[in-house]
Amino acid sequence: MNRFFDIPSDLQHSWLGLIGLHLREALLPVLAGLVLALPLAQLCVRFRWLYPPVLWVTTVFYAIPSLAFFVVLIDYTGQTELTVMIPLAVYSLVVLVPAIVDGVRSVPQETLAAATAMGFGPVRRYAQVQLPIAVPAIIAGLRVATVSSISLVSVGMLIGNQGALGNLLHDAQIYNRPELAWNSVLTTAVLAVLADAALVLVRVLLTPWMPSGGRGRRPKPAADRPEPAAPALKDAAR
Amino acid sequence: MNVLHFVQAFFSDGAHWHGYDGIPTRLMEHLTYSLEALALAAVIGLPIGLVTGHYNRGGTTLSLIATAGRALPSFGLLVLMTILIGFGMTPVMIPLVVLAIPPILVTTYEAVRSVDPSPVDAARGMGMPESRVLFQVELPVALPLILGGLRSAAIQIVSTATIAAYVSLGGLGRYIVDGLYQHNYEKVVGGATLVAVLALLTLGAFWAVARIAVSPGVRRSG
Numbered sequence: 308m309n310r311f312f313d314i315p316s317d318l319q320h321s322w323l324g325l326i327g328l329h330l331r332e333a334l335l336p337v338l339a340g341l342v343l344a345l346p347l348a349q350l351c352v353r354f355r356w357l358y359p360p361v362l363w364v365t366t367v368f369y370a371i372p373s374l375a376f377f378v379v380l381i382d383y384t385g386q387t388e389l390t391v392m393i394p395l396a397v398y399s400l401v402v403l404v405p406a407i408v409d410g411v412r413s414v415p416q417e418t419l420a421a422a423t424a425m426g427f428g429p430v431r432r433y434a435q436v437q438l439p440i441a442v443p444a445i446i447a448g449l450r451v452a453t454v455s456s457i458s459l460v461s462v463g464m465l466i467g468n469q470g471a472l473g474n475l476l477h478d479a480q481i482y483n484r485p486e487l488a489w490n491s492v493l494t495t496a497v498l499a500v501l502a503d504a505a506l507v508l509v510r511v512l513l514t515p516w517m518p519s520g521g522r523g524r525r526p527k528p529a530a531d532r533p534e535p536a537a538p539a540l541k542d543a544a545r
Numbered sequence: 546m547n548v549l550h551f552v553q554a555f556f557s558d559g560a561h562w563h564g565y566d567g568i569p570t571r572l573m574e575h576l577t578y579s580l581e582a583l584a585l586a587a588v589i590g591l592p593i594g595l596v597t598g599h600y601n602r603g604g605t606t607l608s609l610i611a612t613a614g615r616a617l618p619s620f621g622l623l624v625l626m627t628i629l630i631g632f633g634m635t636p637v638m639i640p641l642v643v644l645a646i647p648p649i650l651v652t653t654y655e656a657v658r659s660v661d662p663s664p665v666d667a668a669r670g671m672g673m674p675e676s677r678v679l680f681q682v683e684l685p686v687a688l689p690l691i692l693g694g695l696r697s698a699a700i701q702i703v704s705t706a707t708i709a710a711y712v713s714l715g716g717l718g719r720y721i722v723d724g725l726y727q728h729n730y731e732k733v734v735g736g737a738t739l740v741a742v743l744a745l746l747t748l749g750a751f752w753a754v755a756r757i758a759v760s761p762g763v764r765r766s767g
Contacts, residue, residue, distance in 0.1 A: 372704030497616075
């Protein structure tokens with residue numbers, strides 16, 4: 308068990324240090340993706356004709372394998388963390404835009420009319436009515452983006468040890484220490500599950516009006532399904 | 546010298562078009578691995594998804610499986626399996642199939658479950674047995690979504706099969722991994738282009754299949 312956490316010194320990090328690095332490399336891109344996706348999604352809601360082409364472009368981006376994306380960026384950003392984070396941000400953006408658009412669009416027309424009748428301007432209506440109602444859809448998108456991002460950081464190992472916990476995989480091979488590979492896989496998986504659970508918790512806190520059972524609960528007849536999301540873009544671990 | 550220059554240099558080099566490391570060979574290898582993994586995952590995922598969706602049971606278990614499957618880092622799993630099992634096809638197929646099952650399973654379940662209940666009831670009212678309700682009513686209506694799940698599984702497999710070159714599998718990833726170690730950027734970018742094109746062709750193939758297989762009535766309403 309001691310050797311399990313005995314990280315070779317060439318990685319220049321402790322186990323906890325690697326976890327911190329991994330979380331930073333995985334979560335910052337998701338955050339960047341969210342910041343970019345919100346205005347883009349709002350544009351798609353505002354101008355309906357914009358949505359199909361945006362959807363096409365994002366689907367095409369999403370199809371580009373992470374390793375291919377990384378290595379092409381090496382020419383511009385070198386073998387650095389940034390090279391890993393840019394593709395992850397793009398993938399997050401791609402998952403989040405449809406999720407947010409579907410969420411905002413699912414706000415019933417009567418609700419919007421009621422808000423307008425109460426004297427809400429467009430900005431206030433967006434921030435206080437549309438966004439909160441879209442929270443479940445946005446969180447569903449964030450969950451997919453976060454989990455896949457955490458999983459994908461490991462691939463960064465291939466471009467000059469930029470993969471945080473993924474770097475353990477390389478050391479496991481060159482030092483012939485399988486327990487390091489176990490450590491990498493298990494820690495990454497636990498981080499992903501914890502991040503997922505944290506987001507579910509955030510959703511429960513942000514939407515006190517919804518049943519807390521989540522998507523596992525048997526659906527009530529048609530009316531309100533817990534988490535609308537675009538099923539085609541649900542998974543991203545590659 | 547920009548990326549496009551490297552791409553052009555890679556594809557115009559005649560040496561990249563022949564032999565065991567030629568583009569046709571590597572492309573066929575990549576396609577073979579991907580199709581095998583997709584077929585295996587579909588054989589496991591589709592029947593379970595269809596049945597659970599039809600009876601609307603096991604949603605909690607399925608979403609747990611999906612979360613667990615997504616959380617497992619496929620690249621880590623690949624290296625771990627290689628260390629445990631040794632070089633060969635098995636350690637590569639395991640992560641690819643594990644990766645592909647959750648999207649297929651969950652999408653199929655969701656698709657069949659969310660089929661409009663009125664035609665299903667009508668089919669039962671006409672006296673159709675459950676199996677025909679599933680295959681002649683629910684399956685055609687759910688087909689676009691099911692194909693969507695298969696598509697995202699296929700794209701993930703194509704991407705991850707690239708990474709498999711790291712554990713000495715063939716396929717298009719060979720160019721990227723070899724190029725990185727040989728400091729041959731031309732090869733790296735050429736390989737990356739090929740993989741991206743293959744992924745886009747996969748998208749196109751699924752689009753074509755959806756055009757052919759989805760019944761016109763379902764397409765119009767969707």
